[in-house]
Amino acid sequence: MSYTSAQIWLIIAVLGVGTYLIRFSFLGLVGDRQMPDWVLRHLRYTPVAILPGLVAPLVVFPDATGGTTDPVRLAAAIVTVAVAWWRKNMLWGAFSGAATMAGLQTLSGSL
Amino acid sequence: MVSTTENSSFRAGFLAGLPFLLIGVPFAILFGVVATEAGLSISETVSFSLVVIAGASQFTAIQLMTESAPVWIVLVAALAVNLRMAMYSASLQPHLGGASFPQRAFAAYINVDASYALGIQKFEDVPNWPVRDKFFFFCGTMVLMFPLWVIGTWVGAVTGDALPDQLELDFAMPIMFLALVAPMVKSLAHLAAAITSVTGALLLAFLPSGIGLLLAGFAAMAVGAEIERRRG
Numbered sequence: 001m002s003y004t005s006a007q008i009w010l011i012i013a014v015l016g017v018g019t020y021l022i023r024f025s026f027l028g029l030v031g032d033r034q035m036p037d038w039v040l041r042h043l044r045y046t047p048v049a050i051l052p053g054l055v056a057p058l059v060v061f062p063d064a065t066g067g068t069t070d071p072v073r074l075a076a077a078i079v080t081v082a083v084a085w086w087r088k089n090m091l092w093g094a095f096s097g098a099a100t101m102a103g104l105q106t107l108s109g110s111l
Numbered sequence: 112m113v114s115t116t117e118n119s120s121f122r123a124g125f126l127a128g129l130p131f132l133l134i135g136v137p138f139a140i141l142f143g144v145v146a147t148e149a150g151l152s153i154s155e156t157v158s159f160s161l162v163v164i165a166g167a168s169q170f171t172a173i174q175l176m177t178e179s180a181p182v183w184i185v186l187v188a189a190l191a192v193n194l195r196m197a198m199y200s201a202s203l204q205p206h207l208g209g210a211s212f213p214q215r216a217f218a219a220y221i222n223v224d225a226s227y228a229l230g231i232q233k234f235e236d237v238p239n240w241p242v243r244d245k246f247f248f249f250c251g252t253m254v255l256m257f258p259l260w261v262i263g264t265w266v267g268a269v270t271g272d273a274l275p276d277q278l279e280l281d282f283a284m285p286i287m288f289l290a291l292v293a294p295m296v297k298s299l300a301h302l303a304a305a306i307t308s309v310t311g312a313l314l315l316a317f318l319p320s321g322i323g324l325l326l327a328g329f330a331a332m333a334v335g336a337e338i339e340r341r342r343g
Binding site for chain 1: 130149150151152155158159162163164165168169172176177179182185186189190193194195196197198199200201202203204205207208209212215216218219220222224227228231232235281282283284285286287288289290291292293294295296300301304305307308309311312313316324327328329331332333334335336339340
């Protein structure tokens with residue numbers, strides 16, 4: 001690393017302000033004005049459109065294996081989704097996924 | 112001045128947020144370790160977590176700084192990672208847009224992956240909740256997470272020791288978010304959007320961090336909205 005202290009503080013400040021403005025954008029500027037129906041129709045899909053894509057690379061190319069697809073992690077992810085969806089319950093899903101991961105890792109002798 | 116229902120919505124948010132500490136705290140400690148090892152001082156490292164509050168972009172910035180990348184590259188790359196939060200902001204607007212300006216300004220500050228995911232799931236469950244309850248729930252999800260994010264960073268920076276089993280905990284984050292989002296898949300349109308999101312993010316994983324996800328997200332929202340429109 002070859003930065004002056006001023007450059008490091010500049011990076012921290014600009015990232016802080018920039019990230020805040022990104023987060024503030026619609027929430028802050030649109031306020032309680034009604035957005036058009038077609039926009040709202042798209043926004044209804046934001047969670048299912050962003051969150052699965054956010055974690056998909058972590059599931060398929062995990063850092064812990066150096067980016068190689070790991071059958072244990074893949075199985076744990078599938079069990080998590082299936083159980084959470086079936087039970088309509090996050091904790092059930094997370095617990096089943098974690099148990100699958102721990103169980104399969106013990107079986108494959110990698111612990 | 113806080114009424115009983117606000118109290119209970121705050122508590123509900125607090126409880127919903129607890130499992131996410133399992134991800135947030137080790138991640139914060141790890142950031143403290145990595146940032147100080149890269150050469151940042153303790154005060155710089157803690158300030159990073161305090162003002163940016165976005166793990167993935169903080170790690171991106173540190174990684175590039177380790178490589179002595181030009182300052183503007185560090186800024187552009189780390190901000191790109193956070194562009195998804197503009198979508199979170201838009202998606203929360205129909206629910207929190209009616210809150211006062213200071214409340215919205217504060218909600219924006221604590222609008223991160225976990226609070227967004229927990230918040231939007233709750234708001235879809237109880238769309239008719241008064242805006243004040245939604246706001247207090249949202250705050251409740253972060254009441255421990257945010258301070259512990261900063262304190263965890265400090266602990267990692269000072270001790271230089273990551274928690275044991277860090278490599279196993281790396282998978283807690285995908286599992287937690289998958290478990291949270293799966294029940295939100297309530298129709299063919301949601302399912303198609305989720306599949307588009309996963310496929311797009313994997314196919315576009317070669318793009319700079321954050322950009323592929325944003326494009327995949329736009330495509331997935333369009334797919335969901337179009338299916339909803341055609342099926343009525």
